Amino acid sequence: MNHQLQLENKKYRNWVKAGLGLRYLKEGLEPFSDDIVRQQHVDILNSVKQTCNVTTVNCGNCNLKTLMPNHVRISSRNCPLGQANCNCLYPRGKIVCPNNVCGAIYDTIVTVHNSRPPAPFWKNTDVKKWCTDPWAVAKCFINAQGYAQKTSAAEIDCSGLLHVIINNKSLHSHIQCIISGNDEFCKTRQARNAIFHSVTMELEDSGVNDYIDDMIAILEDGKELHARPESVEAVKKLQEIKNDAFIITKETERDVIRAAHIAFDQKGKELEQKIATAIASIEMKSKEGTESREKAKAEFLETSRSAEKKLDNKTKVAIEKIQSCETSFLQKTKNSTDNLQNITEESIDQIKTAGEATIRKIRDAIRLPTIKEATSLKQTQEKKSGVRFESMPSMIRQQKHETNIYHREKIMPQQYGEDYERKKRGNNFYITILK
Structure with missing residues (x-):
């Protein structure tokens, strides 16, 4: 135009x-x-x-x-x-x-x-x-x-x-x-x-x-x-x-067109700047993301190493405690065994002694009186009962666990307690002491 x-x-x-x-x-x-x-x-x-x-x-x-x-x-x-x-x-x-x-x-x-x-x-x-x-x-x-x-x-x-x-x-x-x-x-x-x-x-x-x-x-x-x-x-x-x-005027027109060209150029630069800013922002965020990942990775590794070290220390301490407990247990077991052995030996001795004493008592309890003892017993009974025993066997017989003592007269039950049996044979009385 x-x-x-x-x-x-x-x-x-x-x-x-x-x-x-x-x-x-x-x-x-x-x-x-x-x-x-x-x-x-x-x-x-x-x-x-x-x-x-x-x-x-x-x-x-x-x-x-x-x-x-x-x-x-x-x-x-x-x-x-x-x-x-x-x-x-x-x-x-x-x-x-x-x-x-x-x-x-x-x-x-x-x-x-x-x-x-x-x-x-x-x-x-x-x-x-x-x-x-x-x-x-x-x-x-x-x-x-x-x-x-x-x-x-x-x-x-x-x-x-x-x-x-x-x-x-x-x-x-x-x-x-x-x-x-x-x-x-x-x-x-x-x-x-x-x-x-x-x-x-x-x-x-x-x-x-x-x-x-x-x-x-x-x-x-x-x-x-x-x-x-x-x-x-x-x-x-x-x-x-x-x-x-x-x-x-032409000058006025030229000034306006120049201003429009400047505005166009400025708009183009603004678009370029926006693109560059967007790219820079993406790169910065990407860099920050990479740095964050690397930092997180380093922190994780450091934490893992620290945890592993702590675990090793705790494991070592635990093993030492177990070994200490095991040693203590073995020592206590040995001491207990020694004490038990000593106690057992002492108990055996005590049981043996008590057994021997008991056996002596039993033997003494079931021992048949001698003739002298029987004569002494007869005289004692005659004094207490006022009855004279006219006959007395010359020997004391033992038949299993029965002891026979022959009497002519009536026997007093209290002299032998409750464990006895009285029988009469002919003109004589006799008792059987039940042991």
């Missing part, structure tokens, strides 16, 4: 007007953004002085990859501030700021980030400049790459400035608009992507007018922006764009 005919295409002109409107919006936001970013930086440094009890906030030694935040992860392996990939989740290899300031600034950035969960874009910042460069902190709130080398609002495009204001809760106190996702700031940020990512580079009349009205509403915010001279000047330019008679 002929260039002149393209400029006469109304939809194309609308697209150029919308791109030009973003440029005017940036001009109105630059000084305001610089002022509120510097003010927030001063507030952060003062807060760090009080929180960390330091007189000066100065450090240029820390690195984001190795910085240990002031907060620590909770037991469930979640960041207490809610950040998904917070440094607190991976404390291994992290170092506390030697000046005791960078960890506190890190915590502040995460805390005031407006997204849920908070997601500061750390690739845009340099921790070494946090204490001296306000935009080194502010760029953490631009959720897109390409701003790492920017040092002021003048070097940052309209989209970047909108990111800073929308994603930084501390800056919301400088605007009257409530950031909700459907407000003028958020809608204009989305419009910027729709404008510069358009393949046809065309817009309807209603579309361009809506975009420009939202830009004007931002610059006329009732808190601070509406009274700033650069905002007032930018609003005038935006209102001129809405006029159908507005003249688009």
